Amino acid sequence: MTQSNSPDPDQAMMVVRPGKWTLIVVRLLREETLRFNELKRYANGVSQKMLTTTLRELERDGFVTRTVFATIPPRVDYTLTALGQELLELADSWRVFAARNRAQVELARQRFDASVGQPAIRLIHSA
Amino acid sequence: MTQSNSPDPDQAMMVVRPGKWTLIVVRLLREETLRFNELKRYANGVSQKMLTTTLRELERDGFVTRTVFATIPPRVDYTLTALGQELLELADSWRVFAARNRAQVELARQRFDASVGQPAIRLIHSA
DNA sequence: CCGCATCCATTTTGATACTG
DNA sequence: CAGTATCAAAATGGATGCGG
Numbered sequence: 001m002t003q004s005n006s007p008d009p010d011q012a013m014m015v016v017r018p019g020k021w022t023l024i025v026v027r028l029l030r031e032e033t034l035r036f037n038e039l040k041r042y043a044n045g046v047s048q049k050m051l052t053t054t055l056r057e058l059e060r061d062g063f064v065t066r067t068v069f070a071t072i073p074p075r076v077d078y079t080l081t082a083l084g085q086e087l088l089e090l091a092d093s094w095r096v097f098a099a100r101n102r103a104q105v106e107l108a109r110q111r112f113d114a115s116v117g118q119p120a121i122r123l124i125h126s127a
Numbered sequence: 128m129t130q131s132n133s134p135d136p137d138q139a140m141m142v143v144r145p146g147k148w149t150l151i152v153v154r155l156l157r158e159e160t161l162r163f164n165e166l167k168r169y170a171n172g173v174s175q176k177m178l179t180t181t182l183r184e185l186e187r188d189g190f191v192t193r194t195v196f197a198t199i200p201p202r203v204d205y206t207l208t209a210l211g212q213e214l215l216e217l218a219d220s221w222r223v224f225a226a227r228n229r230a231q232v233e234l235a236r237q238r239f240d241a242s243v244g245q246p247a248i249r250l251i252h253s254a
Numbered sequence: 255c256c257g258c259a260t261c262c263a264t265t266t267t268g269a270t271a272c273t274g
Numbered sequence: 275c276a277g278t279a280t281c282a283a284a285a286t287g288g289a290t291g292c293g294g
Binding site: 036037049073 | 255258
């Protein structure tokens with residue numbers, strides 16, 4: 001070993017383990033304040049519950065601010081904080097990585113599934 | 128909206144959603160080939176099941192190579208591929224982000240838990 | 255409109271025992 | 275040593291109904 005191993009694997013590594021929607025939401029807030037339902041629309045397929053959960057976590061960790069307007073109907077705005085901007089950069093890094101390597105990863109998967117994944121007796125669930 | 132929203136949120140965003148140990152393992156393989164039990168030792172607290180799962184996934188996606196030696200006792204080496212090196216950079220980005228902002232995030236959490244966690248008017252549905 | 259609560263299904267993670 | 279199998283527990287995700 002030439003490097004030091006992480007003494008506290010989970011927390012030390014990521015501070016937070018991003019949920020399924022975390023980075024997506026952060027990227028949607030890139031340069032605009034968005035309302036709850038706007039986020040819900042733009043993030044494709046998120047449930048109300050998960051969006052709420054995601055936003056709460058982001059707020060709790062100081063990545064977004066939540067502004068409530070006591071109007072009728074109510075309105076809640078979400079904005080990235082300075083800290084959130086940094087998380088955004090990370091999110092972009094992932095996005096770039098994904099975009100650049102998706103094809104290669106999927107190829108690797110096909111190869112793997114075709115060889116190792118191949119049980120002695122193949123599943124025959126289709127024509 | 129000034130940006131386009133992701134049409135395929137999950138896959139498009141990350142290609143893979145890293146498991147709890149994925150980035151840790153990748154970082155351990157930074158510049159050395161490691162054996163299964165070495166990884167198990169250096170990653171703090173991983174079960175052999177999760178390590179196996181993590182390594183299988185990394186292998187499947189083309190991030191690590193798995194080399195089996197038919198010796199007694201058996202020996203299996205894991206190494207980063209070129210693609211894995213790129214994932215390593217991403218892992219390092221997370222690590223740096225975490226290291227630099229952990230304190231701030233934890234402070235934000237304390238503040239949040241101290242205020243929001245306590246509703247102005249406590250719910251009264253119990254004694 | 256925002257979002258919490260509840261119930262339920264699925265996924266993920268982990269502890270433990272066993273095998274070549 | 276390097277796994278697999280099994281079982282149990284916990285986290286996550288979704289559907290629906292209620293409430294300010």
